[in-house]
Amino acid sequence: MSETITDVVCSFCGCLCDDIGVIVEDGCVKDTINACRISHAKFTEFNNGSRIEEPMIKADGELKPAPLEEAIEKSADILKGSKYPLAYGWSSTACEAQKIGIAIAEELGGIVDNTTTVCHGPSVLAEQGVGYSGCTLGEVKNRADLIIYWGCNPMHAHPRHLGRYTMYPRGFFRDSGERDRNLVVVDIRKTDTAKLADHFIQVEPNQDYELLASIRVLLNGGEIPEEVAGVSSGDIEKLAEMMKNCNYGALFFGLGLTMSKGKYMNIDNAISLVEDLNDYTKFVIMPMRGHYNVAGANTVSNWETGFPYSVDFSRGYPRYAPGETSAADVLMNGEVDSALIVASDPASHMPRKALEHLRNIPVISVEPHMSPTAEISDVVIPSAVVGIEAEGTAYRMDHVPIRLRKILDPPSGILSDEEILEMLFRKIRGE
Numbered sequence: 001m002s003e004t005i006t007d008v009v010c011s012f013c014g015c016l017c018d019d020i021g022v023i024v025e026d027g028c029v030k031d032t033i034n035a036c037r038i039s040h041a042k043f044t045e046f047n048n049g050s051r052i053e054e055p056m057i058k059a060d061g062e063l064k065p066a067p068l069e070e071a072i073e074k075s076a077d078i079l080k081g082s083k084y085p086l087a088y089g090w091s092s093t094a095c096e097a098q099k100i101g102i103a104i105a106e107e108l109g110g111i112v113d114n115t116t117t118v119c120h121g122p123s124v125l126a127e128q129g130v131g132y133s134g135c136t137l138g139e140v141k142n143r144a145d146l147i148i149y150w151g152c153n154p155m156h157a158h159p160r161h162l163g164r165y166t167m168y169p170r171g172f173f174r175d176s177g178e179r180d181r182n183l184v185v186v187d188i189r190k191t192d193t194a195k196l197a198d199h200f201i202q203v204e205p206n207q208d209y210e211l212l213a214s215i216r217v218l219l220n221g222g223e224i225p226e227e228v229a230g231v232s233s234g235d236i237e238k239l240a241e242m243m244k245n246c247n248y249g250a251l252f253f254g255l256g257l258t259m260s261k262g263k264y265m266n267i268d269n270a271i272s273l274v275e276d277l278n279d280y281t282k283f284v285i286m287p288m289r290g291h292y293n294v295a296g297a298n299t300v301s302n303w304e305t306g307f308p309y310s311v312d313f314s315r316g317y318p319r320y321a322p323g324e325t326s327a328a329d330v331l332m333n334g335e336v337d338s339a340l341i342v343a344s345d346p347a348s349h350m351p352r353k354a355l356e357h358l359r360n361i362p363v364i365s366v367e368p369h370m371s372p373t374a375e376i377s378d379v380v381i382p383s384a385v386v387g388i389e390a391e392g393t394a395y396r397m398d399h400v401p402i403r404l405r406k407i408l409d410p411p412s413g414i415l416s417d418e419e420i421l422e423m424l425f426r427k428i429r430g431e
């Protein structure tokens with residue numbers, strides 16, 4: 001007997017598409033409606049062979065099954081016994097779990113950091129420096145007639161972004177959809193998104209800052225050389241005119257801008273360009289957030305500590321110094337002496353030197369699937385998949401909070417991240 005559940009939210013990328021249909025048969029997801037290929041794979045394959053079935057504790061170099069209470073007790077002992085623990089991950093779980101993670105780090109006098117530190121950290125730094133002109137994705141859908149993707153490839157990373165929010169939907173003031181809009185892509189290569197663009201501008205690698213600056217020079221009445229960052233002055237002038245003359249422009253940027261040479265100064269310059277454009281028309285800017293709740297991790301961290309990521313509690317109050325208190329730095333400098341990793345796989349994305357230290361300290365993983373980080377952990381606690389087996393709140397890339405639904409029961413004995421962390425917090429406090 002099959003059942004179709006509608007209005008399910010996809011907990012994969014920062015688009016948080018909330019129109020997914022899920023067809024459930026015998027307690028398994030058999031098919032999906034409206035899901036992109038990534039989302040379809042998540043819903044239909046999340047329960048495949050890599051699922052961790054029970055808690056495990058490492059003994060004699062091998063992870064062995066253990067009761068949940070024992071795994072929680074062992075985790076609490078590790079964290080309480082360390083001088084400077086790190087609590088890292090958080091971007092692929094719900095806000096309710098993130099909040100407890102921050103409380104644990106505060107209780108222990110450790111560091112809490114989320115994956116922003118290795119993706120849009122520079123964007124957050126720039127936003128703190130110069131502010132930014134933002135909006136919701138609904139506004140873009142209803143109003144924007146010029147869409148610019150700079151240093152990102154949503155056709156692969158956020159497959160429904162163009163279809164749901166930017167180029168293709170019919171909007172209140174854009175009732176012909178695509179025919180009412182122009183798409184510009186700026187990137188170092190002709191990506192699949194660039195192939196759809198009305199105008200593709202190929203910038204030389206690591207010269208985005210110069211290209212942004214040259215558009216600003218034109219907007220401010222100056223002159224530019226014949227070529228900047230591999231782009232002819234004619235093309236830059238055309239782009240500047242297109243930007244000035246649109247009714248509502250939206251610039252979306254990705255790691256091609258945050259993680260290339262210039263880093264947060266690139267974003268500072270992009271935000272300043274948008275500020276300049278607002279002398280002529282309405283223009284907004286938005287980072288393409290990757291993990292489905294990385295925006296929530298920043299928001300919850302801001303509420304609780306005043307800072308969005310890389311928060312250090314070792315002095316008894318929250319301190320924020322990215323580059324010093326970031327997860328990668330405290331690992332590479334060998335400063336932290338244990339790690340609680342929740343909903344993340346730093347062993348797959350941190351620099352090698354950070355990973356070498358992670359291998360040498362006790363690690364606790366709370367994670368539904370076996371991952372390289374789980375494999376090097378001393379304690380592994382499996383959790384329910386948020387948005388499928390557990391409900392919770394997540395923030396879309398435009399900071400709109402969306403409630404994730406529970407559509408299936410988790411395997412017997414498997415709790416949500418929130419429940420596991422609550423148990424751990426109580427054990428640490430000796431309650």
Ligand code: SF4
Binds near residue numbers: 010014015035037160
């Ligand atoms: S675009 Fe992102 S949120 Fe939307 S269905 Fe695809 S993976 Fe899920």
